[in-house]
Amino acid sequence: MSKDTRVETYSRGLIEDPSRWKDWMGGMWAFYLHRFTGLVLSFYLVMHLFVLSTGYWMGHETYTEVMQAIAAPKVIHVMELGLFAAFVFHALNGTRIVLFDMMRGLEIQEQLFYLSVALSFAIVVASAPFFLLG
Amino acid sequence: MATTQTESEADAATEVGSVELEVFRYVPEEDDEPRFESYTVDAEEGTTVLDALIEIRDTEDASLTVRHSCRMARCGSDALYINGKQRLACNTLVKEVGEPVKVEPLPRFDVIRDLVVDMEGFYDRMEAVEPWFQPSHEPETGEEFLQSPENRKNIDTVLDCIWCGACTSSCSPAGTDDRFKGPAALAKAYRFYKDEREGEEARKNRLRLLEDAHGIYRCHTQFNCTEVCPKGISPTEAIMEMSRDATKQKLAFWRR
Structure with a gap:
């Protein structure tokens, strides 16, 4: 970008100021939630492959031991539910974004975002017993 | 009374x-x-x-x-x-x-x-999309480039742009990526992209100018620009239509 060189200017920064989060509108929340859940899912994928690779490198006995150790604490089940929630939202909001690419639903984007949030919430609540009690 | x-x-x-x-x-x-x-x-x-x-x-x-x-x-x-x-x-x-x-x-x-x-950078971005009429040939004496009312309808909203910079200020990709032209400039590009008087060749050139990672595909559909535009323009819609057309052209490789 070219600058007006006649005067000194004060830069207030180019990146979104996080202190303005209260003013974010639906689309902005959708963007950040989509980014965040995407990061969560990629992080999980790396960890997932890392754990699975113990079976390949260290033999099936070590693998079984590692898997049992991981699945034992209750907190892991809660985290699994969180992962599932991230997956569901990412999938539903991803559908919303694909719709935009096809020029559908641009006028109701905010409602579609709330719909994807509500649907993910319902799906996660409905499947919580399978994660927590199973 | x-x-x-x-x-x-x-x-x-x-x-x-x-x-x-x-x-x-x-x-x-x-x-x-x-x-x-x-x-x-x-x-x-x-x-x-x-x-x-x-x-x-x-x-x-x-x-x-x-x-x-x-x-x-x-x-x-x-x-x-x-x-x-x-x-x-x-x-x-x-x-x-x-x-x-x-x-x-x-x-x-x-x-x-x-x-x-300082609006200089904003004006540079507006200029970067070549916002001027590019006919396929020089007009002969007395020749007019007439636009059909149906074609004019396509650009009814984007024509209202007053270059205030509100949308570009609200757009976070435009803030972090200097090469991204921002919503205002892309809506302006759309105004000429939809103008059928320029001809098919100019239309393709305009799209070629815009389609890269720092062009239309940089839009993250945050819809901030659409929300803040004081004239009720939806730059997101304009960008999405151009990127849909660009993608369609890319996918139809057998036709090239």
């Missing part, structure tokens, strides 16, 4: 009372860092934020600097960040935004002084 009208006008102009404004101040000769200053002005039913700022400048603090010209949402000089949203100060009533009215210059634009920002 005349009396009734005067009476209703008097009703409309009832005092809202005093309104508090928090105004972003930065005077390069005096301040190292920007600060906020509070002012109180008397506001009526129809007082706009710009009216209040002018009132402050005229009666309280003559050093307050604000850009304005037409005062009727036509010139696009006074796009400001008012209570958490990019708005035109002349098109925003004091009573509709709630108190205190917090007035800042456009975020992501460099501040020259107080509420005045």
